[in-house]
Amino acid sequence: MIPNQVNVEKSPEGVVILDYNDILTNVDVSDAIEEAFGTHSYCLGIILIKNLPKDYAEKRTRLLRLASVFAALPEDIKNKTVHKESLYSFGWSCGKEVIGGKLDYLKGSYYANPNYDIPNATPKQKLEFPMYCHPNIWPKDDLPEFEHAFKDLGCFIMDVAKLLARACDIFVSSRLPSAKQNYLEKIIMESHTTKARLLHYFPTQLKDDKSTRDTRDSDEIEDSWCGWHVDHSSITGLTSAMYLNESDSTFPEVQCPDPSSGLYIKTKSKKTVKVSIPKDYLAFQLGEAMQLASENNLLATPHMVKGISSNVKSEIPINVISRNTFAVFMHPPLDEMVGDITFAEYSREMFRSHY
Numbered sequence: 001m002i003p004n005q006v007n008v009e010k011s012p013e014g015v016v017i018l019d020y021n022d023i024l025t026n027v028d029v030s031d032a033i034e035e036a037f038g039t040h041s042y043c044l045g046i047i048l049i050k051n052l053p054k055d056y057a058e059k060r061t062r063l064l065r066l067a068s069v070f071a072a073l074p075e076d077i078k079n080k081t082v083h084k085e086s087l088y089s090f091g092w093s094c095g096k097e098v099i100g101g102k103l104d105y106l107k108g109s110y111y112a113n114p115n116y117d118i119p120n121a122t123p124k125q126k127l128e129f130p131m132y133c134h135p136n137i138w139p140k141d142d143l144p145e146f147e148h149a150f151k152d153l154g155c156f157i158m159d160v161a162k163l164l165a166r167a168c169d170i171f172v173s174s175r176l177p178s179a180k181q182n183y184l185e186k187i188i189m190e191s192h193t194t195k196a197r198l199l200h201y202f203p204t205q206l207k208d209d210k211s212t213r214d215t216r217d218s219d220e221i222e223d224s225w226c227g228w229h230v231d232h233s234s235i236t237g238l239t240s241a242m243y244l245n246e247s248d249s250t251f252p253e254v255q256c257p258d259p260s261s262g263l264y265i266k267t268k269s270k271k272t273v274k275v276s277i278p279k280d281y282l283a284f285q286l287g288e289a290m291q292l293a294s295e296n297n298l299l300a301t302p303h304m305v306k307g308i309s310s311n312v313k314s315e316i317p318i319n320v321i322s323r324n325t326f327a328v329f330m331h332p333p334l335d336e337m338v339g340d341i342t343f344a345e346y347s348r349e350m351f352r353s354h355y
Helices: 020-024 030-037 056-071 075-081 123-128 145-175 183-190 288-293 343-354
Strands: 016-019 046-050 091-094 107-112 195-201 226-229 235-239 242-245 262-266 272-275 282-286 303-306 321-330
Touching: 016 020, 016 030, 020 046, 020 145, 030 046, 030 145, 046 145, 056 107, 056 145, 056 195, 056 242, 056 321, 075 091, 107 145, 145 183, 145 195, 145 235, 145 282, 145 321, 183 288
Parallel strands: 016 046
Antiparallel strands: 046 282, 091 107, 107 195, 195 321, 226 303, 235 282, 235 321, 242 321, 262 272, 262 303
């Protein structure tokens, strides 16, 4: 028997917060799901999970620091993991994604499937969709601890996502009797298309910096670090960002010097809200694939990341402060229908518009 509903807790910005122990013990959190992912004009399409198992903090710190370690490696070493044939969707990618009509050099990303080194796919799928079906690529010789840290945090996030998915499925079934039972939970458990992305945002350049790095201006472009978009996943798990001092070879964590920098979300009513993710919380954002599968009973929301302004005053120079974070995009299988087309067809169009 499902326990009574819990009261809906929200952050000062209006983000719904759930307790890990409630989703672990199957407490009915349908009201919270509706407040976060529902169709109300104020819904932000994101949920925070608090009181996570204590080992989460160590997993997060270890991997996010390794993002800076990897990004600092010589270019010839990083280039060993670049994979053009998958549209740079496995291994290291920098300056390949198009944002605002320009190649994005403000950040670098490392992509891998945290659950399967070799996804289960047909020969035809491997040929047509290498962005999902290629084996993982790891810097085994140059940074051997990287692979374990990546998989460890990625699988942890997926395990929490399964618990949240169960609650989402209960909510959707109550609104849409024809919905597949345990739909989202099964996708996370069974799909081989999950993709995790470790992001390293390079330090903000100062106005008089003569570096050759091609960049979009963090001061003039609102969404300079990551443009406005909706995730095409079913659901995305996201850590809080870690800011690091790149002038120190140990990459110590520092405070973000710019309170206006970070994640912004746009509601259905077009209100833009800055969202903060506490260090010991996980965030989950609904993706467009789940919106389509739920027949719009759950809604994905546009979001972007604003960079650190070069005009910010800081004790630590801002041109040595990087931002690292980690996202796990849990996608449906390639042959799963999302609306009127398969996820394979849907994602093909998305990749063509970004790369």
